[in-house]
Amino acid sequence: MRSITVGTTQRQYPAIRNFLDSPVPGVEFVRTGNALRYPNHALFKLFGHVDPMLDNLHVGARGCDLIHFFNRVSLGSTPWVTTFETVLPRWDQHRPKAIRWGLKLLAGKPCRRLIAFSECTAGLQRALLAAHPDLADAILPKITVLHPLQRPLVDGPKLAPAAGEPVRFVIVGADFFRKGGGEVLRVFDRLLERGAPLRLDIVSTLAFGDYASHATAADQAEAIRLIARWPGAIVHHERLANEGVLDLLRQAHVGLLPSWADTYGYSVLEAQAAGCPVITTDIRALPEVNDDAQGWVIPVPKDPRGNGLTGTADERRALSAAIEAGVEQAVTAILADPASVAAKGAKAFARIATMHSPEAHGLRLRTIYEEALGG
Template sequence: MTAISDEQNQNKPMRIGVLAYRMDFYTNKRLIIGKLPEAEYVPVCDWFSFQRRLALKINQVVGKPLINTFNLNNQFEDFDLNRVDVLHFSNGVSYGRTPWVSSFETILPRFSHLVTRHQGKEKPQLRMDDLTRRGLEALAGKACLRILAWSQASARMERDLLADFPSEFSQAILDKMQVLHPPQEPLVEAVEARDYRNEPLRFMLVGAAFFRKGGREILQTFEKLVRQEGLPLRLTIVSALRLEPYAAHETEADVAWAKQKLSENVDWIEYYPQLPNAEVLELLKQADVGLLPSYADTYGLSVLEAQACGKPVITTDIRALPEINPEIAGWLIKVPKNELGEALYITPEDRAELSRAIQAGLETIVRGIVADPEQIAIKGAAALARIRQEHDPQAYAETLRQIYQSALK
């Protein structure tokens, strides 16, 4: 790629390459696309995108996941054919010479044999295979401008991963690492306290992965508090009840159980399988408290959206959640975790203990809110204030602008 003169920079918009098949991905829209109004966001294709598309077609034809596409998602090689100034990936690494940036939730390089390392009580011994070496060389190389950790928790995991590899890679990569929390526009001007004396308290959960987000524990807790204790509670759930072979390890029987509970409690539960994001935000504005008592979450973007509506949130204390949901702005449920902040959920015994901790914490917190509902507005105002202070879209854009412009020098 040839150097671009100052005059060209002034006359032409900066061209930022984004993987074509990910242009509509929610995280890319939240973190990358359109963040700089003066830039042009260009869909780009590469060799790994082609392999991924072919693998998905083969899997579709044979009717089973014959070819694993995980590692294909997180590598990029376009042989420098895309005419862009800089590439910006979500969790990816590039092997070309075009300058690039990667925002990451957990670790980089994000390969299947590395990404589960942080799960469980004991960390597995890592080995330097050819794929890992290539990923580390790309990250340490000149073309990689910066790696942007979503949170301090992500940065901690990256440092822990790199400690297992030679310093020739680790220090060069760590020198490029920066924590940059996702941006979030405030969605209300101010928090208005309301009179709860004759109104039920309204709680809301948003998330397709219902069981991983603590949906089972929410239903069990709220059913107990409403049916047995008569507490004035209402619950709104927006979830596809999606099955995932991860964290909660739910089954079709669990989904059937959840559907039955939802149908049995329509007098106090409002349920939507899915809604456009704009409608979700309107429901959040009508709620009092958000819910994310999650087994596993890399960040918790729904927490930011609730806080931007002036709503405090109840979460577990895993990964980035204590960073974005401090006690002044919400409530934290303490759960069993490892040294990297990941909840323990690998064995059935781990999951049972985790479930008990979530349900017990949720019961205690909700009872406390019912006893003292004035704290909702106090914490909600603090939540909205932290959105303005720590997730300012203009400050986020300026950070990206400076990183991108370094590619033009």
């Protein structure tokens, strides 16, 4: 087996989850430079933000056979592949000339594979290419789907909550309100008021102002009030290291991601790997990783791309109402039948081993890299 050196310019969580942490046989990941980081850094210093085109472009590579990006494309001649979450190029879709130029980079010889991290993502890319038929023939064969890997976090499926034991739920995410946290808190407040045996762990800074929910400081203040109302039953962890989050999931019974907007939902995989079934919405890739056999799925109003409808105040109210009703229905069903948690959790845990195996992921990446280098 030939050794392959794969360059990367990114060390963020998505890159770790999708390739840097993959046990790829005979592959060494090395850090490589990007000349465009210097003008981007200057823009950030001057104006407090980066240019979205520069931020998702790359120039320059040393000491590697090929480069693997996340959401980025290259101007260079070194062979490259990229894992992506929505569409490429990841630029303003209202700049057609820029999009056209970016698609020509995807059609070029140095671009060897476009690795969509879900079927939803692959479908969005194909839909974009439908408007560019002269480039589609060169790009479509490069698209492949590879879901993130996930290692098991427990040895096997969990038991159902014991009689008299609170059912433990966990929700994780800095953008608390975009993740459905506001709706979760209102549901738990009502159910705890009725004496339901529940515990909710929240790992979040309770950030507000996200692009989907448009939550405000008043929403944050209300969340803090509800948390304070139920000490011991609702526990807020402002920040936890990743291992601390995983420990919470190991102790929990059910995960929560009733999200307004997410491209994937890594916390769903982590919860399932800890033997927890998950309550999710049905946006974007979530139906690919959760269903009613192994969890609970809340149908919400969506656009043709699978995104929750959040464009107007009325749409946001309707989406919030659907999430809140769905969370309450699922939690009430769990309280009525705690054994369902163990049954669904066992299926979720088995799914992780089948669909997100690190070993299978590593072998698939090895094949992608070999094909990218011509065999």
